[in-house]
Amino acid sequence: MITKPTIKDVAKLAEVSIATVSRVLNGSPLVQEKTRQRVWKAIEKLNYKPNALARGLINKKTQTVGMIIPDISNAFSAEVVRGIEDIANIHNYNVILCNSDLDFQREMKYVTTLQEKQIDGLIFLSEQVTDEHLDCFIESRLPVVLVATHDDKGLLPSVNIDNVMAARVATEYLLGLGHRRIAFISGPFDDPIAGITRLTGYKQGLQAKGLPVLEELILEGDFTYKTGYRNMRKLLQLQPRPTAVFAASDEMAVGAMNAILDNGLKVPADIAVLGFDNIDLTTKVRPRLSTIAQPMYDMGAIAMQMLIKILTDAPLEKRIVKLPFELIIRESCSVKK
Amino acid sequence: MITKPTIKDVAKLAEVSIATVSRVLNGSPLVQEKTRQRVWKAIEKLNYKPNALARGLINKKTQTVGMIIPDISNAFSAEVVRGIEDIANIHNYNVILCNSDLDFQREMKYVTTLQEKQIDGLIFLSEQVTDEHLDCFIESRLPVVLVATHDDKGLLPSVNIDNVMAARVATEYLLGLGHRRIAFISGPFDDPIAGITRLTGYKQGLQAKGLPVLEELILEGDFTYKTGYRNMRKLLQLQPRPTAVFAASDEMAVGAMNAILDNGLKVPADIAVLGFDNIDLTTKVRPRLSTIAQPMYDMGAIAMQMLIKILTDAPLEKRIVKLPFELIIRESCSVKK
DNA sequence: ATTCTTTTTGTAAACCTTTTCATTTGTTTT
DNA sequence: AAAACAAATGAAAAGGTTTACAAAAAGAAT
Numbered sequence: 001m002i003t004k005p006t007i008k009d010v011a012k013l014a015e016v017s018i019a020t021v022s023r024v025l026n027g028s029p030l031v032q033e034k035t036r037q038r039v040w041k042a043i044e045k046l047n048y049k050p051n052a053l054a055r056g057l058i059n060k061k062t063q064t065v066g067m068i069i070p071d072i073s074n075a076f077s078a079e080v081v082r083g084i085e086d087i088a089n090i091h092n093y094n095v096i097l098c099n100s101d102l103d104f105q106r107e108m109k110y111v112t113t114l115q116e117k118q119i120d121g122l123i124f125l126s127e128q129v130t131d132e133h134l135d136c137f138i139e140s141r142l143p144v145v146l147v148a149t150h151d152d153k154g155l156l157p158s159v160n161i162d163n164v165m166a167a168r169v170a171t172e173y174l175l176g177l178g179h180r181r182i183a184f185i186s187g188p189f190d191d192p193i194a195g196i197t198r199l200t201g202y203k204q205g206l207q208a209k210g211l212p213v214l215e216e217l218i219l220e221g222d223f224t225y226k227t228g229y230r231n232m233r234k235l236l237q238l239q240p241r242p243t244a245v246f247a248a249s250d251e252m253a254v255g256a257m258n259a260i261l262d263n264g265l266k267v268p269a270d271i272a273v274l275g276f277d278n279i280d281l282t283t284k285v286r287p288r289l290s291t292i293a294q295p296m297y298d299m300g301a302i303a304m305q306m307l308i309k310i311l312t313d314a315p316l317e318k319r320i321v322k323l324p325f326e327l328i329i330r331e332s333c334s335v336k337k
Numbered sequence: 338m339i340t341k342p343t344i345k346d347v348a349k350l351a352e353v354s355i356a357t358v359s360r361v362l363n364g365s366p367l368v369q370e371k372t373r374q375r376v377w378k379a380i381e382k383l384n385y386k387p388n389a390l391a392r393g394l395i396n397k398k399t400q401t402v403g404m405i406i407p408d409i410s411n412a413f414s415a416e417v418v419r420g421i422e423d424i425a426n427i428h429n430y431n432v433i434l435c436n437s438d439l440d441f442q443r444e445m446k447y448v449t450t451l452q453e454k455q456i457d458g459l460i461f462l463s464e465q466v467t468d469e470h471l472d473c474f475i476e477s478r479l480p481v482v483l484v485a486t487h488d489d490k491g492l493l494p495s496v497n498i499d500n501v502m503a504a505r506v507a508t509e510y511l512l513g514l515g516h517r518r519i520a521f522i523s524g525p526f527d528d529p530i531a532g533i534t535r536l537t538g539y540k541q542g543l544q545a546k547g548l549p550v551l552e553e554l555i556l557e558g559d560f561t562y563k564t565g566y567r568n569m570r571k572l573l574q575l576q577p578r579p580t581a582v583f584a585a586s587d588e589m590a591v592g593a594m595n596a597i598l599d600n601g602l603k604v605p606a607d608i609a610v611l612g613f614d615n616i617d618l619t620t621k622v623r624p625r626l627s628t629i630a631q632p633m634y635d636m637g638a639i640a641m642q643m644l645i646k647i648l649t650d651a652p653l654e655k656r657i658v659k660l661p662f663e664l665i666i667r668e669s670c671s672v673k674k
Numbered sequence: 675a676t677t678c679t680t681t682t683t684g685t686a687a688a689c690c691t692t693t694t695c696a697t698t699t700g701t702t703t704t
Numbered sequence: 705a706a707a708a709c710a711a712a713t714g715a716a717a718a719g720g721t722t723t724a725c726a727a728a729a730a731g732a733a734t
Contacts, residue, residue, distance in 0.1 A: 004478075006690060017714045022692055032712060047476065052453040053394045054690035057719050062390070064433070064454070072409065073419040073634075082410040085436050094450060096401070097434040099422050113431060116389040117401070139384065141341075225621060254621050261623050284562060284591050285622055286598050297410075343720055354684045359722060369682065391720035394689045 005046040014042035025050060056118055065307060066114035067123040068098045068107055075279040076249075076296055077125065080147060083300025084123055091308050093120070102127055108136055115140050121307045123147055123300075127191045129156070143310045147303040148294075149193050150320065157310070159303045159321040163194060166292045166325040167201025167248070168208075170274055173327055174244045175209050178336035179272060182206070183217040183242035185231045185252050194223070198248045198276065217242055221252050228255025236263055243271060243336050250275035250282050250291055257285065257332065272333035278326075287331035295323050342383040351379035362387060393455055402644060403451035404460040405435045405444055412616040413586075413633055414462065417484060420637025421460055428645050430457070439464055445473055452477050458644045460484055460637075464528045466493070480647045484640040485631075486530050487657065494647070496640045496658040500531060503629045503662040504538025504585070505545075507611055510664055511581045512546050515673035516609060519543070520554040520579035522568045522589050531560070535585045535613065554579055558589050565592025573600055580673050581609035587616045587628055594622065594669065609670035615663075624668035632660050 007025075011018040016035060023031045024039040031039075042048075056062040067084055069077045081097070088095050096119065098110040107126065114122060121143040126133075129151040137144045137156065146158035174182050184202045187195035203213050219234060221227030228247055232255065235242055247253035253275030257267050267273050267287055275282060278293035302321060309316050344362075348355040353372060360368045361376040368376075379385075393399040404421055406414045418434070425432050433456065435447040444463065451459060458480040463470075466488040474481045474493065483495035511519050521539045524532035540550050556571060558564030565584055569592065572579055584590035590612030594604050604610050604624055612619060615630035639658060646653050 008690080018691080019693080019714055019716095020712085023713090026692080030712060035712080049449065049453050051394070051455060051690050053390045053399070053455050054719090055692080056390045057388070057394060057690080057721090058692050060719085062454075071419070072422065073412075073415045075410075075412070075415075078410045078412075078415045081434070082408070082436065085409070085434060089436075092450075094433050094435070094454065096431050097418070097422060098431070099419065099426075112386065113429075116386050117399075117431065118388060118390050225617075258621065258623060280562075281618065281621060284595065284618060286595060345720080355721080356684060356686095356723075357682085360683090363722080367682065372682080388720050391689085392722080394691090394720080395722050397689080 004051075005048045007048070007050070009046055010039065010042045010048050013046065014039045060118075062118050062120055063092055064094045064096060064117070064119050065121045065123065065304075066096045066098060066110070066117075066119045067125070068100050068110050068114075069125040070102045070127070071099050072097060075251075075281065076148075076277055076294075079279070079296035080125060080300035080303075083297040083302075084147075084304045085300075087301045087304035087308070093304075093308070095123075100126065104130075104132070107133070111136055111140055111142070115142060120311050121145070123303050123307060125149060127188070127195075128193060143307060145303045145307045145310070147299050148296075152192070154320055157306050157316065157319040157321075159299050159306065159323060160193075161294055161299075161325045162322050163197035164201040164204065166276070166294075167198035167246075168205045169201075169325075169327055170246055170276070170292050171202045171205025172208070173329075174246060174272060174274060174333065175205060175211075177244070177272065177333060179244040180211065180336075181214075181217070181240065181242045181244070183219070183235050183245045185219050185221050185228055185235075185245060185247040185256060187221065187223050187248045189220050194248060202246060221248070223249040223251060225251045225255040228252025229259045230255075232256035232259035233263075236260070236265075241271065244274070244333065245271060246274045246276075248276050250277040250279045250289060253289055253291065253332075254281055254285055257287075257289065268332050268334040269337075272336075274333055278328055282328075282330065290330045290333045291328050293326040293328050295325075298323060341388075342385045344385070344387070346383055347376065347379045347385050350383060351376045397455075398457055399455050400429055401431045401433060401454070401456050402458045402460065402641075403433045403435060403447070403454075403456045404462070405437050405447050405451075406462040407439045407464070408436050409434060412588075412618065413485075413614055413631075416616070416633035417462060417637035417640075420634040420639075421484075421641045422637075424638045424641035424645070430641075430645070432460075437463065441467075441469070444470070448473055448477055448479070452479060457648050458482070460640050460644060462486060464525070464532075465530060480644060482640045482644045482647070484636050485633075489529070491657055494643050494653065494656045494658075496636050496643065496660060497530075498631055498636075498662045499659050500534035501538040501541065503613070503631075504535035504583075505542045506538075506662075506664055507583055507613070507629050508539045508542025509545070510666075511583060511609060511611060511670065512542060512548075514581070514609065514670060516581040517548065517673075518551075518554070518577065518579045518581070520556070520572050520582045522556050522558050522565055522572075522582060522584040522593060524558065524560050524585045526557050531585060539583060558585070560586040560588055562588045562592040565589025566596045567592075569593035569596035570600075573597070573602075579608065581611065581670065583611045583613075585613050587612035587614040587619050587626060590626055590628065590669075591618055591622055594624075594626065605669050605671040606674075609673075611670055615665055619665075619667065627667045627670045628665050630663040630665050632662075636660060 100107045150158040219231040257273045275289045275291035282289040437444045487495040556568040594610045612628035619626035
């Protein structure tokens with residue numbers, strides 16, 4: 001069997017030492033022009049590719065980072081990941097993809113494996129970052145950047161949006177349209193990042209206007225289409241019905257919208273619907289969904305940029321980055337009649 | 338600075354040689370029970386993690402595979418990737434994600450990088466597999482499995498569906514509903530996998546019924562929502578209008594559906610719409626989209642299973658796998674009035 | 675007790691690089 | 705021509721594992 005050519009083979013063919021080949025490979029200036037050419041010729045002739053394992057072993061760098069996310073088949077994650085990979089690619093990094101399904105055990109197992117593979121850093125996306133997470137990250141000594149999450153103590157660098165304010169702006173928009181009976185389909189009540197925060201923003205919006213927060217109008221979902229649909233069906237049975245629904249994710253908002261539509265009612269005429277995230281889906285449904293836009297791609301891209309800065313010892317201007325959100329008005333909300 | 342503990346540190350603490358530690362780590366039977374325990378204790382005490390680079394260097398295996406796909410933010414790719422990663426994870430492999438945007442240069446650059454990183458194998462997803470691709474794969478000597486693609490010569494293992502037959506079944510379904518003027522929004526005319534094949538199936542369907550293939554009813558898209566929308570607008574100007582549209586992807590089908598809806602017409606009452614893929618979106622739009630289901634997750638999962646078999650020298654029953662497709666009837670197609 | 679097995683453990687080479695340090699070669703200065 | 709210096713090259717160690725082989729320890733057979 002023919003084995004892969006190594007630096008030795010190149011050295012032999014070019015009639016130099018492996019040290020010289022290595023220097024050529026790494027663009028060292030102290031090698032004569034004609035030697036350099038001879039080496040390159042040998043490299044090409046043998047189709048030699050340096051072994052990144054050997055390199056990594058000695059350099060203690062692998063140009064590889066890990067990303068642990070809940071689920072790549074979720075549009076939000078996928079968009080963030082695309083941002084991460086694009087920046088990684090530009091800077092000659094590769095990314096290892098890990099789907100956790102938000103399972104703590106899996107997350108921890110991935111951290112261990114990635115550590116063994118000597119990744120240079122980790123990008124982490126999850127519902128919450130608990131103390132156990134923190135312990136694990138610290139023990140691993142891996143540079144970690146959180147995206148679309150943050151830890152309470154602000155120990156880890158992160159990139160996120162101001163979820164409270166975003167949800168408040170959304171609520172105030174609906175109030176501004178004249179709605180007073182605004183339902184809220186929340187994320188998990190124990191999710192401190194996208195659950196509690198957005199619920200808080202919703203409440204703040206109402207309270208700032210002097211309106212009561214009605215328990216019956218607040219239902220718990222898990223960001224998925226299904227829970228949006230189901231919760232909306234419950235809301236439709238209320239007397240009187242809410243005139244608007246604000247959901248903590250676009251998936252849930254579309255679910256809610258379809259529940260309304262399937263019930264023979266109209267959006268926004270009968271009930272206004274407002275989402276959160278601005279995933280692709282929002283422009284593909286009819287009516288198009290108004291929503292709070294999170295800069296998903298940018299969040300990923302910036303997280304990766306931060307990670308690279310950490311890896312290259314460049315200064316980080318800000319460790320905790322809050323990106324701007326945007327209220328995008330489409331067709332799913334109208335003035336209350 | 339504290340450095341990571343190595344096998345040497347473990348050996349010293351456990352008062353054995355590194356060979357013994359290695360044996361314990363690899364579950365070798367020829368080490369005494371009490372020694373084994375001593376070693377494990379040392380491993381845990383030091384929180385030692387074996388260095389996968391050093392391991393890979395000597396074993397010539399990295400338990401890492403690469404996957405080159407067009408774009409992870411595309412629902413189809415994402416679902417396939419999820420299938421790949423799940424199976425990989427079960428078998429203790431990790432996956433490196435590479436987005437090519439169908440750019441040949443990028444694809445080739447990724448192959449080189451992945452090769453340098455000594456991946457054990459590669460899963461490749463693209464519009465076409467040209468001879469240059471083939472040359473590159475062969476030269477790389479990497480085990481490659483194609484997914485949702487295949488090469489003309491059948492050189493590489495692949496998993497796919499019978500696109501011609503699927504498109505034909507779809508067309509015949511519309512014909513069966515009484516439609517005679519059926520438009521087709523195709524993928525790129527030069528895409529031999531999902532472009533030409535599905536177009537062929539469409540034509541076959543018509544011809545089998547003795548119907549003419551009308552050029553004016555066939556438009557070229559690139560599988561994206563946008564081209565579905567645009568092409569449908571063109572089709573709407575035809576006199577007489579088509580009574581049904583079959584699109585070579587769900588994205589295009591939804592684009593077409595929205596073009597129809599935005600034009601004040603009804604689906605399926607005025608025009609029936611049929612898609613291809615069965616991505617999530619199909620059940621989130623109203624009316625729900627009828628479609629040809631490709632087993633996206635399974636395609637990824639099976640591709641990975643095949644790759645693992647190749648890597649472990651297990652026999653492959655079939656090198657070219659054709660998975661079954663399924664016509665899923667929802668609400669976007671009705672009998673022609 | 676001696677020899678022969680069998681079981682357990684250790685030594686050292688190998689995997690493929692990078693890099694320090696030493697050496698050689700070439701150039702400049704005197 | 706010799707001395708001093710700079711530039712180019714090579715030898716060898718290091719990085720952290722696995723494993724073939726050697727060696728030691730333990731047990732069985734004589």
